[in-house]
Every structure is written in C-alpha cells, then in structure tokens.
Amino acid sequence: MSASNGAAAQTTEESLEARMADKTITLEVFRYDPAAGGDPTFQRYDVPYRSDWVVLDALNWIKDTTDGSLTFRWSCRMGVCGSCGMMVNGLPKLTCSTFLKDYYPDPLRIEPLANFPVQRDLVIEFDGFVEKLKSIKPWLIRNDQRDPADGELRQTPKQLAQYKQYTMCINCMLCYSACPEYAFIPGFIGPAAIALAQRYNLDSRDQGQAERRKLLGVQEAVWECTFVGECSAVCPKHVDPAAAIQQAKVTSTIDWYKRFLMPWGKK
Amino acid sequence: MRPRPPEPPTRTWFMRTTAYRLFMIREFTSVFLAGYLIFLLVLLARVGEGPQPFESLLVTLRSPISIILHVLVLLAALYHAVTWFNLTPRIMPVRLGEERLPDAVVAIAAGYLPWIVVSLAIGWAVLG
Ligand code: SF4
Numbered sequence: 001m002s003a004s005n006g007a008a009a010q011t012t013e014e015s016l017e018a019r020m021a022d023k024t025i026t027l028e029v030f031r032y033d034p035a036a037g038g039d040p041t042f043q044r045y046d047v048p049y050r051s052d053w054v055v056l057d058a059l060n061w062i063k064d065t066t067d068g069s070l071t072f073r074w075s076c077r078m079g080v081c082g083s084c085g086m087m088v089n090g091l092p093k094l095t096c097s098t099f100l101k102d103y104y105p106d107p108l109r110i111e112p113l114a115n116f117p118v119q120r121d122l123v124i125e126f127d128g129f130v131e132k133l134k135s136i137k138p139w140l141i142r143n144d145q146r147d148p149a150d151g152e153l154r155q156t157p158k159q160l161a162q163y164k165q166y167t168m169c170i171n172c173m174l175c176y177s178a179c180p181e182y183a184f185i186p187g188f189i190g191p192a193a194i195a196l197a198q199r200y201n202l203d204s205r206d207q208g209q210a211e212r213r214k215l216l217g218v219q220e221a222v223w224e225c226t227f228v229g230e231c232s233a234v235c236p237k238h239v240d241p242a243a244a245i246q247q248a249k250v251t252s253t254i255d256w257y258k259r260f261l262m263p264w265g266k267k
Numbered sequence: 268m269r270p271r272p273p274e275p276p277t278r279t280w281f282m283r284t285t286a287y288r289l290f291m292i293r294e295f296t297s298v299f300l301a302g303y304l305i306f307l308l309v310l311l312a313r314v315g316e317g318p319q320p321f322e323s324l325l326v327t328l329r330s331p332i333s334i335i336l337h338v339l340v341l342l343a344a345l346y347h348a349v350t351w352f353n354l355t356p357r358i359m360p361v362r363l364g365e366e367r368l369p370d371a372v373v374a375i376a377a378g379y380l381p382w383i384v385v386s387l388a389i390g391w392a393v394l395g
C-alpha cells in the first residue's frame with residue numbers, strides 16, 4: 001500500500017472515531033458494598049459507544065476513567081477463563097463476548113450472576129460451586145493398582161468422541177445462573193458438575209462409574225432437574241449440560257431396573 | 268463482612284423469559300394428558316356397565332363443551348409430543364464411530380416415524 005493511501009485510510013478512521021466519540025451508551029450497574037451493608041443500588045454510567053466494544057470493555061473504561069471502586073472479575077478477555085460472567089439485561093453472559101452493539105442504543109443493566117451470594121458489586125462467591133465440582137470425583141478412578149510408570153492409557157478417537165464435548169466447560173457458572181431449579185434448591189449439584197461427572201463416566205480410561213453412580217442417582221443430583229434446558233441455552237462452550245443430566249438420568253434408571261428386577265445380576 | 272445472599276426466586280419466575288414460559292407450557296400440557304387418561308378409564312368403566320349408561324355418555328360427548336375440551340387436549344398433546352420428540356436426540360444421542368447422528372434423524376426415527384405409523388394403524392383399525 002502506498003504512503004498516501006495509508007494516510008487517507010488513517011484520516012477516515014480518525015473521523016470515524018471522532019464521530020463515534022459523541023455517541024454514548026448507558027450502563028446501569030449493580031453496586032453492593034459489604035462494609036456498608038444495606039440494599040444494593042444501581043449506578044448509571046454513560047460510556048463512550050464503540051461498535052467493537054464488549055460489555056467488559058465498557059466496565060474497564062468506567063474503572064479506569066470514572067470510578068475506580070467498581071469491582072468485577074475478568075482475566076482472559078477471550079472467552080476462555082470463565083471469570084467474567086454477569087447478568088446482562090437479566091441473562092447470564094460472558095461479558096468479554098457480549099457486544100455493546102447488540103444492545104445500542106438501549107441502556108444495559110449489569111448485575112452479578114444470579115443465584116450466587118454477592119461479595120461486592122459484580123463479584124460473586126463460588127465456594128459452593130467448587131465444592132460441587134469436587135464432590136463428583138472429577139478425576140480418573142482406577143480399580144486396578146495401576147502405576148503411572150506402566151505407561152499411558154491409550155484411547156481411540158472414537159472413545160475420545162464419547163466425552164469430548166463435556167471437557168469443553170470453562171467453569172463460568174452461567175448455567176447455574178440460568179437454572180430455576182438451582183435458584184430454589186441451592187443443594188442441587190447442578191449442570192456443570194453433572195456434565196463433569198459424565199465427562200469422566202464416559203471416558204474409557206475411567207473405572208469410577210459405580211462410585212459416581214451413588215452420588216449422581218440421588219434427588220439432589222440428576223433427579224432435581226426438570227429439563228428446563230436454559231443451562232444449555234446460555235452455555236458459551238456448547239457443553240449442553242442439560243443433555244448430560246438427561247443421559248445420566250437414563251443411566252440411573254437402567255441401573256435401578258437392573259438392581260431391583262435382576263438382583264442376581266451384577267450390581 | 269459476609270456476602271449478600273442471592274435473591275430468593277419469585278413465584279412467577281417462569282414469566283421472566285420466553286424460554287421459561289415455553290418450558291412451563293410444556294410441563295402444564297401434562298395436566299391435560301393426565302386428565303384425558305382418567306377420562307379414558309371412566310369411559311372404559313362405562314362400557315362395562317351396559318348399553319344404557321354408555322348411550323347417555325355418548326350424548327354428553329357430542330356436546331359443544333366436550334368437543335372444545337377435546338380440541339384443547341389434542342393441541343396440548345401435540346405440543347407435548349413435538350417438544351419431547353425434539354428433545355429425544357439430546358437425551359439419547361446415537362453415535363456412529365466418532366460422529367453423532369444428526370438430531371433430526373434421531374427425532375424422526377425414534378419419535379415422529381413410529382408416531383405416524385401407530386396413528387395410521389389406529390386410524391385404520393377404528394375407521395377402516
Ligand atoms: S457447562 Fe457451560 S455454562 Fe456451565 S460452567 Fe461449563 S461452560 Fe459455563
């Protein structure tokens with residue numbers, strides 16, 4: 001590209017920037033200060049509108065230029081770390097992948113992920129979620145006393161395909177926020193944890209199905225689910241946790257019949 | 268400083284989004300189906316009571332109210348069947364090697380096709 005062309009392109013870009021500079025978009029942001037206690041408030045911020053900005057950019061702009069006290073989590077800015085989940089106009093979203101242009105010129109209401117305790121502003125507490133993930137034993141369980149020195153456990157592409165989808169979860173917890181069942185029953189171990197259990201149950205190298213069956217086939221696990229399906233609708237990684245739960249229900253039902261109708265059969 | 272507990276859910280939570288409303292409709296159609304099942308049992312019992320009570324029941328069944336109710340139950344049953352047939356491929360995914368059979372194929376093979384065949388067979392048996 002010649003020098004003159006480059007300069008022309010730059011001028012167009014600048015005038016575009018200048019034109020867009022006066023456009024703003026309003027964010028109504030949930031504020032909660034644990035030290036002050038009391039009820040949360042909503043604070044309005046007018047943020048410059050850029051068509052290539054995501055909600056997280058707008059929040060960072062507020063924090064950098066207007067209000068350093070605004071608190072929220074983020075890390076990767078590319079839909080990988082799962083830490084930027086918030087409610088945007090009432091729906092759970094990864095704010096690093098939610099564009100302002102999809103809402104402009106309407107205001108956006110930003111709240112912490114629903115169904116979780118709020119530590120401050122947009123930061124939620126997820127200790128309970130981590131406990132739930134751990135509770136389903138998310139590791140390869142082997143009944144043989146296999147030593148890692150014995151070499152790796154091989155797997156065919158076909159065996160990998162059985163569970164690969166469930167390995168894509170980034171623990172963003174959007175699915176818990178979308179789940180009305182979880183809102184009513186906080187003890188429900190929930191979509192991502194059950195999808196993670198299936199990830200190991202369907203892994204040909206794992207031998208822990210029987211152990212996890214006791215954890216999954218109970219009311220607080222798969223049977224709490226009524227297949228609303230919104231967990232899968234909001235999942236940014238297409239894990240389809242709702243499908244994982246229904247498949248676990250099928251397995252649990254077959255197990256039940258095996259145990260009660262054919263007690264002489266194994267397990 | 269303790270975190271603020273989550274907002275408790277409201278009784279009208281399902282009115283919040285279209286997806287929740289559609290879910291509630293799907294659940295509610297079960298009430299119509301269960302009701303119709305009871306009705307069928309009553310009908311069977313009446314058949315056993317001889318021709319007289321059965322004849323009077325037939326008169327009731329031809330009333331406009333009964334016809335409206337039947338249309339409502341039919342619509343509910345259709346909605347129920349279609350939504351669940353469409354969910355079947357996710358409940359019972361079928362894999363051929365590394366690939367998953369397309370959802371539409373599973374829905375048709377496990378739901379729509381048997382449904383149509385059985386409906387035709389019953390229609391043929393009753394009307395034919
Ligand atoms: S299943 Fe999806 S929505 Fe749920 S935590 Fe994992 S990536 Fe997030």
Ligand code: FES
Binds near residue numbers: 085
């Ligand atoms: S910042 Fe990492 S997923 Fe959004």
